[in-house]
Amino acid sequence: METPSTYKQLALDHRFQSFLWTQFLGAFNDNVFKIVVSLFAVQVAADGEVSSKFLALAGVVFVLPFLLFAGYAGQVADRFSKTRVLQITKAGEIFIMAFGAWALYMGRMDLMLCVLFLLACQANSFSPAKYGILPEIMSESGISRANGLLELSTFVAIVAGSGFGTSLFEHWKSTPVYLGLTLFVIAIVGSIASLGIQKVPAAGSTEPFRLNPFKEIIEGCASLRRNKPLMWSVIGISWFWLVGALFQMGLILAGKEVLHVSETESGLLIAALAVGIGIGSVLAGTISGKHIELGLVPAGALLMGIACVGFSMTRTFMPACAWLVGVGFAGGLFAVPLNAYLQDRSDKHERGRLLATNNFVNMFGVMAASGLLWLLHDRLGWTTSQMLMALGFVMIVGSVVTALFMLQITVRFIVLTVAKLAFRIHVEGTASIPAEGGALLTANHVSLADAVMLSCLTDRPVRFLMWRPLYEHALLHRFFARMGAIPVGGGTAVENVNALDGARDALVAGDLVAIFPEGHITRDGSIDEFKRGFERVVRDTGLPIIPVHIDGLYGHPLSYAGGGALRSWKRTFRPLVTVRAGEPAAGEITPEGLRESVLQLAEQPSAA
Numbered sequence: 082m083e084t085p086s087t088y089k090q091l092a093l094d095h096r097f098q099s100f101l102w103t104q105f106l107g108a109f110n111d112n113v114f115k116i117v118v119s120l121f122a123v124q125v126a127a128d129g130e131v132s133s134k135f136l137a138l139a140g141v142v143f144v145l146p147f148l149l150f151a152g153y154a155g156q157v158a159d160r161f162s163k164t165r166v167l168q169i170t171k172a173g174e175i176f177i178m179a180f181g182a183w184a185l186y187m188g189r190m191d192l193m194l195c196v197l198f199l200l201a202c203q204a205n206s207f208s209p210a211k212y213g214i215l216p217e218i219m220s221e222s223g224i225s226r227a228n229g230l231l232e233l234s235t236f237v238a239i240v241a242g243s244g245f246g247t248s249l250f251e252h253w254k255s256t257p258v259y260l261g262l263t264l265f266v267i268a269i270v271g272s273i274a275s276l277g278i279q280k281v282p283a284a285g286s287t288e289p290f291r292l293n294p295f296k297e298i299i300e301g302c303a304s305l306r307r308n309k310p311l312m313w314s315v316i317g318i319s320w321f322w323l324v325g326a327l328f329q330m331g332l333i334l335a336g337k338e339v340l341h342v343s344e345t346e347s348g349l350l351i352a353a354l355a356v357g358i359g360i361g362s363v364l365a366g367t368i369s370g371k372h373i374e375l376g377l378v379p380a381g382a383l384l385m386g387i388a389c390v391g392f393s394m395t396r397t398f399m400p401a402c403a404w405l406v407g408v409g410f411a412g413g414l415f416a417v418p419l420n421a422y423l424q425d426r427s428d429k430h431e432r433g434r435l436l437a438t439n440n441f442v443n444m445f446g447v448m449a450a451s452g453l454l455w456l457l458h459d460r461l462g463w464t465t466s467q468m469l470m471a472l473g474f475v476m477i478v479g480s481v482v483t484a485l486f487m488l489q490i491t492v493r494f495i496v497l498t499v500a501k502l503a504f505r506i507h508v509e510g511t512a513s514i515p516a517e518g519g520a521l522l523t524a525n526h527v528s529l530a531d532a533v534m535l536s537c538l539t540d541r542p543v544r545f546l547m548w549r550p551l552y553e554h555a556l557l558h559r560f561f562a563r564m565g566a567i568p569v570g571g572g573t574a575v576e577n578v579n580a581l582d583g584a585r586d587a588l589v590a591g592d593l594v595a596i597f598p599e600g601h602i603t604r605d606g607s608i609d610e611f612k613r614g615f616e617r618v619v620r621d622t623g624l625p626i627i628p629v630h631i632d633g634l635y636g637h638p639l640s641y642a643g644g645g646a647l648r649s650w651k652r653t654f655r656p657l658v659t660v661r662a663g664e665p666a667a668g669e670i671t672p673e674g675l676r677e678s679v680l681q682l683a684e685q686p687s688a689a
Contacts, residue, residue: 100218103274105237107204121250154205155436163217215228218279228362233359240352304431358409358413360413390473393470505657514541519624523675524679525679529602530634567587585622628678630682
């Protein structure tokens with residue numbers, strides 16, 4: 082059965098709905114209980130200092146299990162079916178909420194702290210299985226959108242749970258048993274929803290169960306050190322948690338010190354931040370489409386920094402809400418691709434371990450936020466506005482550094498974003514592009530935009546053979562070199578042969594390489610004869626040759642219709658461009674045979 086990949090398919094898939102409702106009701110119930118307990122503490126503690134100490138202690142209690150038991154949660158997720166882990170932990174929530182109902186009825190703070198600790202233990206066990214199951218129930222084409230919906234539902238649960246908890250407390254604070262029974266019923270409904278989650282087999286880890294949970298985290302950190310892209314993903318996600326925690330705490334202070342708003346309006350500020358994250362998360366899934374778009378990371382960081390600075394300069398309520406929606410929106414763009422990348426690129430036998438390690442490091446981000454708040458606000462006397470402005474500038478600088486660090490991904494994202502605004506791009510046959518390892522993409526040459534269109538087939542970087550005089554341009558040479566272009570043509574025969582050999586070396590090294598076998602852009606829209614250069618590139622490699630046909634660009638100003646570029650002005654707003662990849666060529670193939678494969682792709686009806 083084809084896995085859901087579009088938002089419509091996800092919405093209609095009952096198994097994914099069960100998964101989404103399960104985690105939504107869990108997050109919702111957690112936040113209802115936390116806000117009820119917080120309000121209960123303020124009511125019963127006559128001494129305000131006692132109340133604040135209790136609230137601080139509650140925060141520590143909820144973080145502690147993620148530090149102490151994350152290793153256990155990762156081992157369980159790797160050893161057993163993640164479906165069963167989710168269902169069992171949800172069933173455990175029923176007993177925890179039964180205990181919570183009794184604690185509320187008794188009005189005892191110590192018992193409520195115990196319930197918070199147990200809820201955190203349950204969330205810690207739930208998290209690696211929740212994020213780890215996504216790559217097992219869907220392909221890469223749907224994982225970004227699934228993460229977008231997951232983050233949206235999580236933050237909707239936070240906002241709705243906090244609001245619902247406040248309303249419950251207001252109506253039933255004199256009869257807390259009703260509060261507890263409501264939480265108990267929600268836990269039962271969530272457990273029933275979990276029974277519909279798609280069943281997946283155990284991941285198959287054969288490593289012995291470690292009684293020392295920190296050993297598992299140490300192993301996870303060692304794996305991340307060996308896989309630098311995953312390591313940077315975890316660092317980025319933890320930075321997101323640090324910023325989020327600092328903002329959540331800073332908003333309470335900003336509401337009193339800067340905006341001078343009521344407690345209800347302070348809650349609306351937090352809600353604005355959460356709503357922005359939800360919207361940004363869904364848009365990140367939409368932009369990513371069938372791939373994981375890491376180019377959103379520096380863009381999200383830049384927008385988040387700008388919104389932080391904007392908020393720090395605001396002194397009135399409504400503009401503050403608008404800036405906070407912007408901060409959250411950018412945060413969603415930033416976090417979704419990182420979470421999707423970590424889930425999809427982790428080895429399935431240690432995915433639980435790496436996700437548990439991620440949770441562990443995330444909690445250090447949360448604690449670092451508390452430490453920064455104490456240092457900057459309490460010890461150094463910075464105002465909230467100064468703290469958030471500094472944070473914004475750090476994020477702006479960090480976005481530039483990140484963009485330079487991942488230049489090829491960033492440039493690809495910018496170029497593809499512009500292309501998707503200028504064209505309606507429809508891709509077919511993406512399954513033909515290998516997820517890893519070398520392959521040669523061979524396409525007809527219609528326009529100056531063909532390299533961009535080929536890049537739409539995959540989220541992997543593609544190395545293009547480029548006309549040498551353009552590659553060696555004084556102002557552009559360093560940029561093209563950083564982008565991995567391979568110069569060919571316009572030189573001596575020896576230089577051209579060496580260029581083809583360089584492309585072959587790139588293939589053997591595991592890169593995707595693209596070549597236009599015609600050697601020139603078509604003048605009349607037809608596919609000219611293919612030259613033999615591609616044969617030298619793949620000779621003795623055994624690597625696949627993937628034919629690709631590009632249709633819809635002839636007659637565009639970027640084509641050579643009319644005799645050259647910019648000589649034809651086809652009046653079509655956002656023309657439809659179809660990029661279709663065919664099955665990899667089996668064995669050796671002649672230029673005539675490869676051209677015939679591309680022609681056959683041209684004759685296939687489009688699904689657009």
